[in-house]
Amino acid sequence: MNAIVERERGLLELEGRIADLKAHAADQPVDLTSEIRALEEKYAQIQLDIFGHLTPWQRVNMARHPKRPLGSAYIAALDQFDELHGDRHFGDDPAIIGGFAKLRGRRVVAIAQDKGADTKEKVHRNFGMPRPEGYRKVQRLVRLADHLGLPVITFVDTSGADPGIVSEERAQSEAIAQSIAAFAEVSVPIVATVIGEGGSGGALALALADHVTMLEHSVYSVASPEGCAAILWGDAGKAEEAASRLRLTSEDLLGFGIVDEIVPEPLGGAHRDSRGTIDSVLSAIDGALARLATIPPGELRARRYDKFRRIGSPA
Amino acid sequence: MIPEWLRIRRGPQQALEDAAQWTKCPKCATMLYRPDLAKNLFVCTTCKHHFRMHAFDRIAMLVDADFVEIGADVVPGDPLGWTDKTSYPQKLERDREKSKLTEGIVCGFASIGSSPLALGVMDFNFRGGTMGTVVGERLARLFEGARERKLPVVVCTASGGARMEEGMLALMQMAKTTVALQRFRDDGGYAITVLTDPTTGGVSASFAFQTDVIVSEARASIGFAGRRVIEQTIRQKLPENFQTAEFLLEHGAIDMVVERAGLRELLIRLLDYGSGARRNVPAPAVNGHAPAPAATTS
Numbered sequence: 207m208n209a210i211v212e213r214e215r216g217l218l219e220l221e222g223r224i225a226d227l228k229a230h231a232a233d234q235p236v237d238l239t240s241e242i243r244a245l246e247e248k249y250a251q252i253q254l255d256i257f258g259h260l261t262p263w264q265r266v267n268m269a270r271h272p273k274r275p276l277g278s279a280y281i282a283a284l285d286q287f288d289e290l291h292g293d294r295h296f297g298d299d300p301a302i303i304g305g306f307a308k309l310r311g312r313r314v315v316a317i318a319q320d321k322g323a324d325t326k327e328k329v330h331r332n333f334g335m336p337r338p339e340g341y342r343k344v345q346r347l348v349r350l351a352d353h354l355g356l357p358v359i360t361f362v363d364t365s366g367a368d369p370g371i372v373s374e375e376r377a378q379s380e381a382i383a384q385s386i387a388a389f390a391e392v393s394v395p396i397v398a399t400v401i402g403e404g405g406s407g408g409a410l411a412l413a414l415a416d417h418v419t420m421l422e423h424s425v426y427s428v429a430s431p432e433g434c435a436a437i438l439w440g441d442a443g444k445a446e447e448a449a450s451r452l453r454l455t456s457e458d459l460l461g462f463g464i465v466d467e468i469v470p471e472p473l474g475g476a477h478r479d480s481r482g483t484i485d486s487v488l489s490a491i492d493g494a495l496a497r498l499a500t501i502p503p504g505e506l507r508a509r510r511y512d513k514f515r516r517i518g519s520p521a
Numbered sequence: 522m523i524p525e526w527l528r529i530r531r532g533p534q535q536a537l538e539d540a541a542q543w544t545k546c547p548k549c550a551t552m553l554y555r556p557d558l559a560k561n562l563f564v565c566t567t568c569k570h571h572f573r574m575h576a577f578d579r580i581a582m583l584v585d586a587d588f589v590e591i592g593a594d595v596v597p598g599d600p601l602g603w604t605d606k607t608s609y610p611q612k613l614e615r616d617r618e619k620s621k622l623t624e625g626i627v628c629g630f631a632s633i634g635s636s637p638l639a640l641g642v643m644d645f646n647f648r649g650g651t652m653g654t655v656v657g658e659r660l661a662r663l664f665e666g667a668r669e670r671k672l673p674v675v676v677c678t679a680s681g682g683a684r685m686e687e688g689m690l691a692l693m694q695m696a697k698t699t700v701a702l703q704r705f706r707d708d709g710g711y712a713i714t715v716l717t718d719p720t721t722g723g724v725s726a727s728f729a730f731q732t733d734v735i736v737s738e739a740r741a742s743i744g745f746a747g748r749r750v751i752e753q754t755i756r757q758k759l760p761e762n763f764q765t766a767e768f769l770l771e772h773g774a775i776d777m778v779v780e781r782a783g784l785r786e787l788l789i790r791l792l793d794y795g796s797g798a799r800r801n802v803p804a805p806a807v808n809g810h811a812p813a814p815a816a817t818t819s
Contacts (some may be wrong), residue, residue: 289788290734306794313794339773348735354711354798435587 209267210475213256217474220249230496259473260423263446265455266431268423269366273477275484277303277318277334277361278417280401283484284309284316292343292348296376299340300331301364302485304347309359310492315351317344317412318361321402335368338381345388352392355503357495360412362400365430367408382398384410390514393507395498397491399469400424400456401476405435416510417494418464420456421487422471426464427454464517467494523587524620530581546570547657549812571738571781573718575620576627576644579677583785584631584640591666592659600654604688611649612686620646622657625680628663630672634789636796639667641676645719649681652723656684657694660728661701662759663710673795674709675788678729681747682722695727702728710796714767716743716775717786734791735775737766738784744774 226244231238260268268274278358281287281303289305291298300320307316317408321334351358367378389396389412399413413426420426429437430519432451459465469483469490476483542555548570558565562582563572567732580588603609617623625647631640632704641663643650660676665672683691702712712732718741720729726745729735737743744764753760766778 281528286790288777288787288794290776291770292775293772294730296775298771313797343773351707353709354795356794356797514571 208271209264210271211267214474215263215349217249217256220245220252224249233276234250249475250269260456262425262449262452263361263431265423266403266425266445266449268475270279271427271477273480274329275476276323277363277401278323278363279480280399280484280487281318282305282366283313283388283481283488284480288314290343293339293346295339295342297337297339299337299343300342301334301336301368302343304343306356307359309397309488309495312357312492312495314357314359314495315347316359316361317347318413319364319409320361321363322363332368334364335366336408337368337370337373337379338376341367341381341385342377342414344370347382348385348388348392349398352394354395357395357397357498359394359491359495360396360415362398362404362409362412362426363402363424364405365403366405367411367435382407385388385411386414390510391507392440393503394504395495395501396496396510398489400426400465401487401490403430405430414510414514416498416506416513417466419467419469419490419494420459420465421469421476421483422456423475424456425454426454426456426459429446462517522589524590526577529585530577539791543607545595547702564781567809569780571718571740573645573679575646576622576642578719579642580629580631580640582676583633583677585633585635585789588629588631588640590606590627590629592662593623595658595662596623596653597653597655597687600690601686601688608805609686613764614645620644622647624659625652626656626659628659630666630755633675633792636789636792637672638792639663639670639674641674641722643677643679643717645679645681648684648686650679650696650724651681651684651691652694653684653691654694654701657691657697660694660698662699664698664705664710667709668708671710673713673791673792673798674702674705674732675713675715676732676753677715677717677729678720678724679717680720680722682724692723692736698728699731705732706731710799711798712781713791715788716741718742720748721745721747726776733795734777736777736779736791737775738785738786739766739778739780743768743769753787755764813819 224242227238227242243396260305283321284307285310285318287305289303298343304317307314319334319336320331322328348358367382396415397417398413399419401421402424404488406429431449431452432442435444456465456468460468467490470488471483472479537728543552544555545552546565546568549565549568551567553565553566563574597613599609622644626641628642641660664674691753706712714729714732714735716737718738720743722745724744742764743766748759748764770778771776
């Protein structure tokens with residue numbers, strides 16, 4: 207059970223009661239105004255108690271919240287989108303959606319990882335775990351964007367690249383490696399946004415960017431907390447402890463210089479106001495693209511080199 | 522100056538003999554009134570089967586108004602002195618009469634949704650749309666013309682592959698179109714392929730799959746080896762959807778599948794996405810060779 211879903215259950219019940227009271231207040235002989243206000247105050251207090259400060263493990267759960275807006279919701283909010291499919295070799299990976307788009311009138315190539323909304327779609331999209339053909343589609347689209355002089359925007363949300371037999375057979379490592387390389391190689395502006403889970407190399411494959419943004423409660427990590435706990439302590443059950451040690455929150459990563467900007471979420475998380483959250487993210491991307499547009503294309507690659515060359519170097 | 526055929530194809534269809542006014546849909550057997558079929562972009566009103574289109578009809582359907590043809594003066598010879606049941610020149614003459622075309626492709630400059638472009642349209646009615654020296658040469662000139670004018674290129678393919686009657690000279694058109702397209706793309710050129718039914722062999726295995734965006738008309742048959750060749754080689758019956766546009770989309774080979782009714786609008790959007798492309802200034806070709814870049818003076 208998702209820890210956030212559990213914690214917000216009582217809150218949602220209270221929310222329902224307030225709404226009921228408000229709806230029926232007019233029919234009641236007695237004045238309910240003060241009662242409603244008291245409940246609303248109580249609601250606000252509980253909400254602040256629960257969401258005012260989230261532990262790293264709670265952030266992980268927020269990033270995995272079943273109602274959190276998915277990559278496809280961001281794609282759908284663009285002004286225009288024409289999906290391009292396939293790696294030209296083996297298949298089209300539904301875990302990654304990519305194509306030509308317009309963002310606030312600006313022509314771009316947009317690429318998003320998507321976990322799928324319902325069970326059928328989750329299976330279709332392999333729960334957002336891309337296979338090699340997905341990363342090869344990404345490479346193709348990034349190079350196409352470079353060829354046409356279009357900026358690239360990516361939406362990162364994956365628990366990780368697909369760990370399976372077929373992915374190994376088709377050289378998953380090579381596909382991720384070449385995807386990272388493609389982002390380093392091109393001369394067009396790249397803006398990456400971590401909107402949910404930034405799961406390891408499978409996420410970085412879409413995130414070697416000139417500007418990296420994170421939604422406040424998204425996480426970006428060398429491994430999933432479960433994976434880290436299993437690797438170090440042979441016990442995936444110690445995920446909560448791993449989460450607190452990995453420094454995977456947006457604030458941590460801003461501090462490391464791995465992330466350039468944090469987009470705040472509404473109290474209670476992105477899913478409490480999906481439309482508003484998506485709008486803030488798109489505005490942040492638009493702002494970053496406007497700033498990057500002032501840099502001569504020839505300089506972008508060199509700046510990207512400097513940026514990633516510096517990370518983790520001795521001061 | 523709008524060509525005569527374009528004016529005719531865009532206008533009301535000419536009155537034909539009564540019997541010729543009707544045609545049968547090969548998919549669902551519905552009898553279709555030809556002028557209605559033309560109005561519906563040669564798509565069956567009952568089952569949406571996409572009829573193979575004449576190059577002139579397809580150009581009329583896609584372009585805004587004008588079309589300036591290039592390469593029309595390049596016409597076929599008989600390099601191998603080929604004869605089977607009839608001579609190659611006789612076959613060509615028959616195809617010319619039947620199709621009203623001089624060869625298997627029509628190339629030229631036009632605009633789509635006010636975006637100027639270089640457009641090539643192949644036609645299956647002429648030697649099965651096969652690529653011989655003329656198709657290759659016209660395509661190379663199209664890519665070169667687009668490079669000089671800094672225009673995007675759209676090629677609508679329909680081809681059975683390389684033309685047997687021109688032997689190795691036909692095969693080498695795969696190489697010629699490849700080098701011409703590559704030089705165009707090296708200079709920042711933007712090329713789009715529209716695969717139409719059928720596209721196979723030497724055309725699919727050269728320029729058609731080297732472009733930036735590959736679109737296919739719905740349910741078109743696309744592949745390398747034709748169905749008959751594969752079935753006879755491996756002695757197996759192939760699945761129904763094998764080598765359809767939808768099969769290729771699922772297997773990652775093409776970008777998108779479009780119903781013919783939406784093709785023009787899609788091309789308008791695709792051309793728009795590439796309208797800000799960085800284009801290097803092509804060096805003027807001297808005797809067919811690009812000169813060394815001149816030193817710039819400030």
